[in-house]
Amino acid sequence: MNGVHDLGGMDGLKVPERDQGFALHEEWERLTWGMLLATVGTPGLPAGNRRFIESLPPERYLTMPYYARFLESRTKSFIDTGLVTQQELDNPDGPVTPPTVPHGFAPRTPEQIVQFLCEEHSGQSNLTGPAAFAVGDEVVVKNDHPAGHTRVPRYVRGHRGVIQRQHGVHVFEDDVAPGTRVGPQHLYTVTFTGPELWGSRGHPRDRLHVELWEIHLVRAA
Amino acid sequence: MKNTPHEHEHEHDAAEHAQSDYSVRAKALVSVLTKKNLVNPATMDAVVEFYETRVGPHVGAKIVARSWVDAEFRARLLADARAVARTEQFTGLEGTDLVAVENTSRVHNLVVCTLCSCYPWTVLGLPPTWYKDAGYRARAVIDPRGVLKEFGLELGDDVEVRVWDSTAEIRYLVVPERPPGTEGLSLEELARLVTRDSMVGAEKLRAPGPSGGHR
Numbered sequence: 499m500n501g502v503h504d505l506g507g508m509d510g511l512k513v514p515e516r517d518q519g520f521a522l523h524e525e526w527e528r529l530t531w532g533m534l535l536a537t538v539g540t541p542g543l544p545a546g547n548r549r550f551i552e553s554l555p556p557e558r559y560l561t562m563p564y565y566a567r568f569l570e571s572r573t574k575s576f577i578d579t580g581l582v583t584q585q586e587l588d589n590p591d592g593p594v595t596p597p598t599v600p601h602g603f604a605p606r607t608p609e610q611i612v613q614f615l616c617e618e619h620s621g622q623s624n625l626t627g628p629a630a631f632a633v634g635d636e637v638v639v640k641n642d643h644p645a646g647h648t649r650v651p652r653y654v655r656g657h658r659g660v661i662q663r664q665h666g667v668h669v670f671e672d673d674v675a676p677g678t679r680v681g682p683q684h685l686y687t688v689t690f691t692g693p694e695l696w697g698s699r700g701h702p703r704d705r706l707h708v709e710l711w712e713i714h715l716v717r718a719a
Numbered sequence: 720m721k722n723t724p725h726e727h728e729h730e731h732d733a734a735e736h737a738q739s740d741y742s743v744r745a746k747a748l749v750s751v752l753t754k755k756n757l758v759n760p761a762t763m764d765a766v767v768e769f770y771e772t773r774v775g776p777h778v779g780a781k782i783v784a785r786s787w788v789d790a791e792f793r794a795r796l797l798a799d800a801r802a803v804a805r806t807e808q809f810t811g812l813e814g815t816d817l818v819a820v821e822n823t824s825r826v827h828n829l830v831v832c833t834l835c836s837c838y839p840w841t842v843l844g845l846p847p848t849w850y851k852d853a854g855y856r857a858r859a860v861i862d863p864r865g866v867l868k869e870f871g872l873e874l875g876d877d878v879e880v881r882v883w884d885s886t887a888e889i890r891y892l893v894v895p896e897r898p899p900g901t902e903g904l905s906l907e908e909l910a911r912l913v914t915r916d917s918m919v920g921a922e923k924l925r926a927p928g929p930s931g932g933h934r
Contacts, residue, residue: 506834513869515849518847521845529749543757606762616811616812
């Protein structure tokens with residue numbers, strides 16, 4: 499979707515000061531991040547909800563603290579799946595009803611989370627197959643503006659680039675139309691020059707690299 | 720009239736209010752999830768502790784320092800960082816599909832995630848606030864040299880700037896140049912010179928001064 503999250507190239511925002519030190523500053527940020535990683539990916543609990551964050555109204559997205567987006571999206575996921583109710587959240591010291599979880603459900607233990615954080619989580623699929631493009635091939639990014647989640651930033655759509663690296667077959671992350679299915683796809687790093695993307699504002703010695711899946715690309719004429 | 724002292728106060732109050740509201744909401748959610756046995760609070764603490772003490776920029780710094788002194792390691796790292804991460808056991812969530820890119824006197828690399836905040840957690844830990852900031856994400860791709868200049872690094876027109884926008888699961892580690900005047904240093908001393916931001920490409924490393932200079 500053409501959401502506010504797709505920020506590449508937007509004017510009017512200031513370059514931040516570089517903060518040093520650990521990322522989690524406030525206690526609520528530590529609670530939010532700890533809760534998110536302790537629960538996401540646990541069978542029986544909701545998956546992550548990137549779509550919710552991308553659908554936030556632009557004025558809220560740009561003014562909310564970073565971790566507040568996750569607090570809000572995670573809260574909504576728990577409510578939407580019926581595991582938690584708004585009434586319970588409004589009165590956290592009050593009674594709660596037992597949640598509907600799979601038989602034998604247990605929350606992750608500290609040992610399990612450390613193992614989860616340390617094990618491999620690759621985007622690469624077990625599937626193989628011939629790649630349509632090779633390193634050095636010139637390609638054009640399809641100009642499409644899907645309503646759902648996509649990993650194609652607006653600033654590369656319709657532009658011409660060169661395949662810089664092949665990554666093998668990776669799980670496809672874009673939303674697709676209901677009832678259709680797009681399987682894992684070859685993933686490539688595509689290189690664009692500054693002037694190709696930004697015209698006269700692009701520096702001739704800038705090279706922008708973006709990962710794109712095969713379905714996003716056509717061979718340049 | 721913008722930014723009168725009075726309005727500043729209001730803005731400050733509003734920000735404080737928002738923080739306390741988030742605090743109430745985070746505590747309420749965690750309390751309800753805990754009572755329902757959907758989360759184990761000790762597991763939440765383990766997550767924060769893991770990224771505060773065990774996995775952070777010191778992991779990347781050791782890799783970079785080794786790449787300065789061990790040519791064979793450097794070649795393997797630049798050719799296939801994912802395989803090196805597996806054999807050297809620094810793989811994990813957000814960084815399994817790792818790619819290392821090297822800065823030279825002619826090439827400067829800068830990493831960004833314009834769509835969200837993807838970052839190589841396995842070697843740098845959790846991303847700093849500036850990396851997730853809308854202004855950085857917006858400008859790093861259209862004007863990387865301007866961003867770097869505001870960060871205090873001015874690059875000549877002859878330097879190629881390579882920006883890596885992390886749109887898939889590939890995560891990038893920038894291998895900064897070894898600063899001059901570090902010939903006699905041990906691996907541990909070299910690692911202490913390597914800053915987090917240099918491994919994102921936001922700064923170059925300076926020669927060690929009398930005061931140290933490590934951040």
